[in-house]
Amino acid sequence: MTEILIAPSILSADFAAMGEAVRNLEKWKADWVHCDVMDGEFVPNITFGMPMVEALRRNTKMFLDVHLMIVKPERYVERFVKAGADLVTFHPEASEDPHGTIAKIKAAGAKAGIVLNPDIPCEVAKEFIGEVDLIMLMGVFPGFGGQKFITEVMEKISELKEMTKGTSVLVELDGGVTLDNAPEMKRRGLDVMVAGNAVFKAEDPALAIAGLKA
Ligand code: DX5
Numbered sequence: 001m002t003e004i005l006i007a008p009s010i011l012s013a014d015f016a017a018m019g020e021a022v023r024n025l026e027k028w029k030a031d032w033v034h035c036d037v038m039d040g041e042f043v044p045n046i047t048f049g050m051p052m053v054e055a056l057r058r059n060t061k062m063f064l065d066v067h068l069m070i071v072k073p074e075r076y077v078e079r080f081v082k083a084g085a086d087l088v089t090f091h092p093e094a095s096e097d098p099h100g101t102i103a104k105i106k107a108a109g110a111k112a113g114i115v116l117n118p119d120i121p122c123e124v125a126k127e128f129i130g131e132v133d134l135i136m137l138m139g140v141f142p143g144f145g146g147q148k149f150i151t152e153v154m155e156k157i158s159e160l161k162e163m164t165k166g167t168s169v170l171v172e173l174d175g176g177v178t179l180d181n182a183p184e185m186k187r188r189g190l191d192v193m194v195a196g197n198a199v200f201k202a203e204d205p206a207l208a209i210a211g212l213k214a
């Protein structure tokens, strides 16, 4: 079995010191950098856009995992790839043409993925399996870091791993990951784990990352 990848969310980092945050993530041996883009419409919060991704790209060679929580992501995906995103994920219900949006991301040169909110069944992902590189499950309703994991989502990891068996599609989970619930996620075969508060609010973030991986 390959090692699980840890993708700390910079939503939980100090917004006035993002360069330092990504340099720390390299030092702490994180695998990816998870970037939460919110538009104040798809979710009730606003974070940052392409300029932040571009600034991060200038400060790190790490894999940038860009999670779009925006309405009509098709309007912006190419610009996020141009800014330096390695992977762009979006919520299919927010798009007027999810298949076209996936194609656009891939044509621009990045990996593409869809995201399922906690109340959206895994079935919804079926029609996308042949097109995406990754499917991300939300462990919380998106909008804010530091929320409690919705335990019912645990079963969806197994369901999605079964659905994607024999393909190269990765399964990622975002929201509510802790040192306590991480082991069960790994047992269920999760490939990528996002962690905001569990890393950035930890006393020793390097130790937290090692703990999530172990
Ligand atoms: C939720 C975001 C998540 C979140 C993760 O809206 O998409 O990436 O910041 O943070 P934690 O791990 O603290 O739940």
Ligand code: ZN
Pocket: 009, 034, 035, 036, 067, 174, 194
């Ligand atoms: Zn996210």
